Amino acid sequence: MNPHPARQASPVPAAGSPAARTRAWLADNLTDRLRTDRAHDTPATLSELIGFEKALHEAGFAGITWPKAYGGHGLGLREHLEINREIGRAPVPNSVNSIGKELAGPIILAVGNDRQKESFLPAILTMKHIWCQGFSEPGAGSDLAALRTRAQRSQDGWRINGQKIWTSGASKSQRCLLLARTGTADERHKGLVLFAVPMDLPGIDVREITSIDGQRSFCEVFFNDVIVSDADMLGAPDEGWAAATRVLSIERATNRMYRSWRFQSELEHLIAACRTDARARSIMQPYARQLAQVRIEVEILKGLVETLVERLIAGEEIGPNGSFPKLYWSEAHQRFARIGLEIVAQFPPGVDGPLPDLRARMQDIYLSSRAETIYAGTTEIQLDIIAKRILNLKRAA
Amino acid sequence: MHDELDPKEFEDTARAVIETCANAGDTATRGRLLAEAGLLGVMAPEAVGGMDLPIRFGVPIVSAAGAGLLAFPLIESILLARHLALVDPDLAGAIAAGQTIATIAWTGDAGAGTVGGAPMGAGAAQVLVFLADGGAGLVQPGAGVAVRPGGALDIDAPDCALDLSGANPRPVLDARAVAALRADAAILRAGFIMGSAAQCLTLAAGYAQERVQFGKPLSAYQVLRHRLSRDALAVETLRAGLTRALSEPAEGVAMAREAVWLSAARIGPEVAESAIQIFGGMGFTWEVPLHRHLRQMHTQAANGAAMAGLDALAADLFAATDNEWYGDLANAG
Numbered sequence: 001m002n003p004h005p006a007r008q009a010s011p012v013p014a015a016g017s018p019a020a021r022t023r024a025w026l027a028d029n030l031t032d033r034l035r036t037d038r039a040h041d042t043p044a045t046l047s048e049l050i051g052f053e054k055a056l057h058e059a060g061f062a063g064i065t066w067p068k069a070y071g072g073h074g075l076g077l078r079e080h081l082e083i084n085r086e087i088g089r090a091p092v093p094n095s096v097n098s099i100g101k102e103l104a105g106p107i108i109l110a111v112g113n114d115r116q117k118e119s120f121l122p123a124i125l126t127m128k129h130i131w132c133q134g135f136s137e138p139g140a141g142s143d144l145a146a147l148r149t150r151a152q153r154s155q156d157g158w159r160i161n162g163q164k165i166w167t168s169g170a171s172k173s174q175r176c177l178l179l180a181r182t183g184t185a186d187e188r189h190k191g192l193v194l195f196a197v198p199m200d201l202p203g204i205d206v207r208e209i210t211s212i213d214g215q216r217s218f219c220e221v222f223f224n225d226v227i228v229s230d231a232d233m234l235g236a237p238d239e240g241w242a243a244a245t246r247v248l249s250i251e252r253a254t255n256r257m258y259r260s261w262r263f264q265s266e267l268e269h270l271i272a273a274c275r276t277d278a279r280a281r282s283i284m285q286p287y288a289r290q291l292a293q294v295r296i297e298v299e300i301l302k303g304l305v306e307t308l309v310e311r312l313i314a315g316e317e318i319g320p321n322g323s324f325p326k327l328y329w330s331e332a333h334q335r336f337a338r339i340g341l342e343i344v345a346q347f348p349p350g351v352d353g354p355l356p357d358l359r360a361r362m363q364d365i366y367l368s369s370r371a372e373t374i375y376a377g378t379t380e381i382q383l384d385i386i387a388k389r390i391l392n393l394k395r396a397a
Numbered sequence: 398m399h400d401e402l403d404p405k406e407f408e409d410t411a412r413a414v415i416e417t418c419a420n421a422g423d424t425a426t427r428g429r430l431l432a433e434a435g436l437l438g439v440m441a442p443e444a445v446g447g448m449d450l451p452i453r454f455g456v457p458i459v460s461a462a463g464a465g466l467l468a469f470p471l472i473e474s475i476l477l478a479r480h481l482a483l484v485d486p487d488l489a490g491a492i493a494a495g496q497t498i499a500t501i502a503w504t505g506d507a508g509a510g511t512v513g514g515a516p517m518g519a520g521a522a523q524v525l526v527f528l529a530d531g532g533a534g535l536v537q538p539g540a541g542v543a544v545r546p547g548g549a550l551d552i553d554a555p556d557c558a559l560d561l562s563g564a565n566p567r568p569v570l571d572a573r574a575v576a577a578l579r580a581d582a583a584i585l586r587a588g589f590i591m592g593s594a595a596q597c598l599t600l601a602a603g604y605a606q607e608r609v610q611f612g613k614p615l616s617a618y619q620v621l622r623h624r625l626s627r628d629a630l631a632v633e634t635l636r637a638g639l640t641r642a643l644s645e646p647a648e649g650v651a652m653a654r655e656a657v658w659l660s661a662a663r664i665g666p667e668v669a670e671s672a673i674q675i676f677g678g679m680g681f682t683w684e685v686p687l688h689r690h691l692r693q694m695h696t697q698a699a700n701g702a703a704m705a706g707l708d709a710l711a712a713d714l715f716a717a718t719d720n721e722w723y724g725d726l727a728n729a730g
Contacts, residue, residue: 027721037722085648090722265720272723275715284715292711293663299656300634302648303641310644324633354726386629387622394606395617 013086018060018079022086025059030090037091037269039360046172049096050127061087062101063125066109071122077313081257081306088261091269096169100124100131102255103248104177107194111235111243120175120196132173134164134197134221141166142381144179145188149223151180151195157229158195160203163222166375170206170219173199178223182237192241194234201226213367252376253308253322259329260301263336266365267294270340273358280355283346290339297332304328320389327382330372333365341366399450408457410434415465424498424520427469432495436471440581441478445490452584453643459585460592466553466689470500470516472585477501477525480578484569488523488535499523501582502559503700507534507566511558513547514700518557526559526566533575534566551696553689580651583658583706584642586697590665591635593690598628600687601672608677621675628671631664655710662703665694 013019034044034052044052056062057071064080066072095101105124108116123129140147149162160180170176176197183191199206203226209218234240271291274280284291304325308318340362347355373379387393414434418427431437440455441447448454455475462471478493491497500521503514508529515524518538527533538544541563547556570578602625605615615621638657646653669691673680680687718724 089720265722267714268718268720268723269726271715272718272720272726276726288711288715289707292659292707292714295710295714296656296659299652300638300660302646303637303639303653303657304634306646307637307640321633324630324637327630328634380623383623383626384619386626387616391602391622391625391629393602393616393622393625394614397609397612397614 013082017082018075019082019086021059022061022083023089025061026086026090026092029055029059030092034093035091036093037357037361039357044093046096049093050130052093053095053097054127057125057127062095063105066105066121066125070109070117071125077254077309080254081309084258085261088258088263089265091265092258092262094256096172097124097127097130098256099133099169099173099177100129100175102251103133104131104175104196106247106251107177107244108196108234110247111194111240115231116196116234129174130169130172131175131177132167132170132199132219132221134167134170134176134178136166137163138165142378145192146185147179147181147192148185149178149180151182151193151228153182154227156227157231158193158227158233160195160197160223160226160228163220165209165218165220167206167219167221168217170199170221171208171216175199176221177234178228179241189241191237193237194240194244195228196232196234197226197228198232201228203227211368212370213364215368249319249322250312251322252326253305253318254312257305257309259333260298260305263301263329263333264295264298266340266361267291267298267336270343270358270362273354274343276353277351277355279348280343280351284343287339287343294332294336294339297328297335301325301329301332320385323377323382323385323390326376327379327386330369330379333372334369337362337366337369399454402450402454404454404457407436407439407454408461411436411458411461412465415461415467418467418469419465424469424517425495427467428474428495428498430495431469431471431474432493437474437495438478438493440475441489441493442482445478445482445486446493447478447482447489452581455581455585456588456639456643460588460595463589463592463594463690463693464596465592466686466693468517468553470498470521470554472582472589473501473516473525474499475585476578476581477523479581480574481569485535492523497522499525501525502527502557504702507536507561510562511560513556513558514549515547515557515559516551516554516696516700518544518547518559519555524559525569526561527575528566528568531572531575532568533570533578534568536561536564536566540564549696549699550692551689553693554696556696556700580654583701584639584654586701587635587639587642587654587658587661590661590694590697591632591639593694594628594635594661594665594668595632597669597672597687597690598625598632600685601625601628601675605675615675624671624675628668631668635661635664655706658701659703659706659710662694662698662701662706666691666698669694 060073061083063072064075068074108120137147151158151160178195178197181191203224205222207220208216210216211218274284344359344362418430421427436458438447439450443449459472474492477499478489482489492499498521500515500518502512502524505512506529507526512526524536525533536542543560544557547558549556608615642653642657673687679685
């Protein structure tokens with residue numbers, strides 16, 4: 001057999017580099033309480049998670065590319081990538097404010113006025129304001145342009161009526177990035193308007209929905225004659241949404257940039273834990289080729305992410321290409337989750353050591369991964385985008 | 398270094414030359430055409446008449462060969478012109494100049510008496526064979542070396558098996574040099590397969606928009622649009638994987654290269670299979686070249702021993718982790 005080149009360990013980051021600082025900080029600050037690879041009798045509370053994320057930002061590892069004037073660190077996408085590799089390697093909890101940090105923030109940076117940037121952006125990074133996303137509706141999921149929530153001019157600003165659903169984290173949010181329309185539903189993409197709605201306004205009613213993994217993060221949000229001021233409108237009607245779609249195409253490519261490395265560390269956790277126990281090891285052994293395939297897919301995913309980042313750094317338009325990593329990651333991660341679940345499901349009764357924690361994590365990853373091919377544009381929507389906008393396949397002779 | 402050169406230009410040149418090669422009568426003529434364009438010696442040192450360029454310049458050339466169904470042992474020639482340059486500069490120079498046709502028997506080792514997987518071995522004057530000690534040596538078909546058809550799927554660069562019962566290979570590369578050659582081979586194969594798969598996608602997308610059934614082009618049907626999108630994703634993963642592997646990522650270039658090669662070996666043939674499905678009845682005839690793409694990609698996967706590579710990767714994965722969050726767990730085992 002040839003000496004296998006993949007055995008080479010990845011290098012330790014250079015001292016003082018953003019990667020080395022992130023790695024050292026996480027080693028000191030990511031406590032057992034917060035680790036997502038541990039089963040907890042009582043899960044970390046919202047205030048514990050907020051405290052951790054606030055500290056992560058203060059240490060320089062969130063808001064990396066945002067301007068310093070708005071609480072960011074003023075660095076580039078390359079540093080963002082470097083830091084996120086380290087966040088991915090570790091069992092760091094997912095952000096409770098990812099909508100604020102990865103969706104609302106970039107949109108506000110693109111279309112917000114100075115006052116909005118000053119008031120909204122630092123509050124996202126300091127975790128004073130958690131944001132939710134009010135886009136999907138019962139009748140407008142994949143077909144977002146079918147949304148019906150109305151924004152009508154009123155004396156005090158805008159009167160909002162309608163219903164949103166699948167609004168992650170609405171019950172713990174201070175602001176909602178709300179998409180509504182000024183006209184009627186048959187106008188499709190015309191007349192759409194974005195708001196930063198304070199969630200404590202009269203007329204807002206939030207109801208939690210239990211999701212497949214037992215969490216109560218999803219919500220329905222009802223808006224009944226909610227009055228929103230002009231000051232909370234992001235861009236003019238039409239203009240705000242047009243800019244937001246440009247931001248969204250970039251975000252699809254760059255959000256949760258740590259995903260490839262988190263995926264890799266989940267695989268490493270599975271293997272390392274199974275290796276501690278002869279029974280678990282023999283259960284894992286028949287999956288060797290499938291797990292090697294997962295490792296390959298992780299590496300390919302890094303290629304998709306990093307080449308898009310390089311193109312963004314070079315100032316290129318990436319347009320619909322963000323669909324590639326979203327589609328690839330969500331399906332590859334589900335395949336891994338299924339393998340992981342199959343392995344832990346065969347553990348004999350009474351396993352101990354690191355195996356109960358592994359079992360809980362793999363069960364959780366399996367269940368929650370079912371959402372990954374649905375949210376942020378389903379697999380079918382991504383395939384439609386590629387067919388239409390990348391392959392330019394015609395629909396008529 | 399080499400900043401003034403663009404690998405893309407090499408691909409354009411290669412495409413044009415390979416198109417000309419398709420009409421050339423024999424292997425020797427194709428060799429001369431490829432050599433005149435500098436393609437055979439792209440990675441060979443200048444001392445043997447090569448261009449001494451890194452592998453990122455070789456990949457677009459073999460990618461064009463994969464797309465163009467080139468009937469020439471191009472990957473083998475590029476590798477031999479580079480890796481033999483120190484030990485046998487005359488031969489390396491003759492290979493780079495297209496004067497000597499040479500190939501590599503990728504499967505088996507000389508100790509067993511028979512080697513195989515030698516693309517276009519029938520017309521080759523020199524064949525590199527692997528030795529039981531991990532090194533490699535050269536044999537010349539003819540005296541003591543019987544050449545017969547090998548039986549792999551590829552019909553554009555048909556492979557041969559060699560019976561070595563009467564020959565002692567002349568050792569030229571040690572185990573370390575062979576490992577370097579194999580590592581280069583893996584990334585070139587990935588580039589070759591990417592070019593072949595991308596061409597299958599182009600053919601399938603083109604056909605789907607011309608062929609009308611039930612009053613609409615095939616490309617109007619969502620089930621086929623989605624199939625083509627998945628093929629586009631497959632090709633894009635290879636393109637991005639190659640870009641990353643060739644950019645020398647700080648995180649581990651060996652793993653990046655291994656991943657794109659093993660990925661190409663698996664998904665390249667799948668793209669050809671999908672294209673055949675889209676072509677329908679025509680897809681499984683010799684009227685369209687998709688079967689040739691399918692054949693050559695499977696042959697590359699076999700010559701590179703992709704399944705053994707996957708097993709080796711699995712063994713690596715199960716042996717150790719360098720993630721400190723899980724190092725203590727692994728060491729406990």
